[in-house]
Amino acid sequence: MSADKKRLSLGSIVRRPETGSVIGLVAVFLFFAIFGQITFLSAAGAASWLNVAATIGIVALPVGLLMIAGELDISIGSMIPASSMIFAISSGYFELPIGVGIAAALCFGLLVGFINGYLTLRTGVHSLIVTLGTLFAVAGLTLTMSVALTGTTSVAVQSPPFIKATMGDFINGIYQVTIFWWMLWAIVLGFVLHFSPIGNWILALGGDKESARNAGIPTQRLTIGLFALSSFSAAFVGVNQAILFNSAQVSAGMSYIFNTIVCVVVGGVLLTGGYGTVVGIVLGTMTFSIVNQGIYFTSFNANLASLIIGVLTLAAVVMNNSFRQMALTYAPKKAEKKAEKAE
C-alpha cells in the first residue's frame, strides 16, 4: 500500500503540466546565480526580473488561457501601446479626469477582444490570422489618431498620487506595484482555470471543440470572453506603463507578442490547446524574465540572451512533450497487474 501511495504521488508529479517548467526555472536560476555577480541574488537583482515578469505576466496569463482553449492572440502587441495612447491622450493631452482615460482605454481593450472573438467564431479563420489583422488595424489606428489629434507619437501624462501609488509606482524604490497586480491576476485566473467549472470548459474547448459544444458548453460565449480577457489585460498593462513612465509611445509593444508566447509555452501549455496550468505560466514567465534580465548581471554579451531564450524554449517544449507523454501513459497499477499475471 505504501508503495502504491508513492507511485501515485510520482504519477501526480508527472501528470502536472508545469513539472517541466519547474525544472527549467531551477536550471536558469542556478545558471545565473553561478555566472551572475552577487547582485543577481540581491533585492535589486530580484526586482529587475520581477518587474519584467509582472508586466509580461499580466498579459501572458490570459494569453495562456486562450492557448489552452485552442486560440492565439497576437493583437496584444498593438493593444498595449493603443491603450497607453488612449489613456495619455484623454487624461494627458485633453486633461480629462484620470478615471475617464483609464475607463476609455480598458473599454477599448474589451471592444477589440470582442471583435477578435466574434471574427474568429464568425469566419472560422484561425485566430492567429484574425488577431494578425487586428494587430495591424489597431496599430495603424493608434498611429493615425495620435498624429491627427496631438501631432506627435509620444504624449505625456501626469497621474494623481493615489493612481500613481496603486497603478504605477515603485515599492522601496525598486519593486513595481505591478508585481501585486500580477499576483492578483494569477490567483484569480488560477482559481478560474483549476477550481471553477469554467476551467473545465476551457480545457474541454481546447481539447475538442466539437465535443465540448456537444457536451452543452457555451463555447461561443467562452471564446469571446477569453479574447476579451486577453485584450483587457493588455490594455491594463498599457495604462499601467503610461502611469509608471508618465508618458505613452505609439511604438512600444510588439516584443510582447513573442515574449508572452515564449512564457506560456515554456510554462508547459500545449500550443494546440487542451493542456496547461496557471502555475506553469507563472513559472514560464519567471524563467523568461530571469534569462532576459539575468544576462546583464553576468560578464556575457547581452545579445546572448536571445540565444539562451531560443534554446530554452526548444528545450522546454521537448521536455514538456516527454512529460506529457509520460502523463498519458502513466498507470498507477501497472506493476501490480504484472505481479498478478505472474502468479
Next chain:
Amino acid sequence: MSDNSKPPVLELRNVDKSFGPVEVLHDISLKVREGEVLCLLGDNGAGKSTLIKTLSGVYEPTRGSILLDGQPVRFARPKDAQNRGISTVHQFGGTFPLMSIGRSFFVGVEPTKKFGPLKVFDRKKANEIAVSAVQEFGITRIDDGDRLIGGLSGGERQSLAIARAVHFGARVLILDEPTAALGVKEAAHVLRIVLEARRRGLAVIFITHQVMHALTVGDHFAVLIRGALAADFRKGEKTREEITDLMAGGEAMAELEQEIQAYLDESPETEPVQNRPASSEEAV
C-alpha cells in the same frame, strides 16, 4: 415490452435537414418508445449521424418537428436536449485526451462544492462518480479518476463515453457507432450496456454497421438510404438477409451480398430473425 398506448418518448415528424442547398435528410418520420432499442442502419453517408445530431440539439431541423412525450419541442443547442434527458455519444467523440477521467466525465455538468462564497469544482466527487460509473460497466481497470483519458485504450474511452451518457441520460440514450472501434469483448460489453439501459426503461437509439450487433439488441429497425427512410420495421418482420441487403444500401449490393453469403455459407438461414442471446463470446 413497450407500451403502445403511451405516446413515444421521442418522435420525428416529416423532418428535413439541409446544409445550404444539400438536403441530407428527407422527410424522416420515426418513433422511439420507452424500453425499446431502435437500430438506425444505413450505408456510409446515409445521414445517420446527421439524424441523431438533429435529435440531440446539435442541428435544428430545416423542416418538420420533434416531439417529446407527444409535445412539440425545439432544441436550439445540445444543452436543451440534455436537460430533457436525451444523452448522446457522438461518433468519434465525447472524450478529451488530455483531461482527467473525472474532469472529462463531467464536462458541462461539473459538480461543485461551496468554498466560502465561491463554488469550486468538486474533483473528489467527480472522480468517484466517474470511476464507479465505468466500473459498473465492467471496466474495472479504471480505478483512478485523475488518470488522463489519452492513456486509455479505445475501448476504455468508448466505455467511458457511454457510461457518461447512461449516467446523465434520464430518458433517451443515443449511441452513434459505439462498437465501431472495439474488440469482440469490448463490443459485447457495449451491447450489454444497451440491454441494461433498455431494461431500466430508457429508449435507446443505436447506430451500427454490424448486422450481428443490430440483431442482438434491436427491437425496431430503421434504414436510411441517401437521407430517406427506406425501411422501418420491427424485430421478426424481416430476415437477416433482407436486413443485410438494406444495410448495404441498395439492390445492386444485395446481389453481391447474396453471392458472398452463398459462397461462405453452405446452408443459408432463411427463418425470421429470433431474439438472440446477447452474443455468445461474452458468456464466461
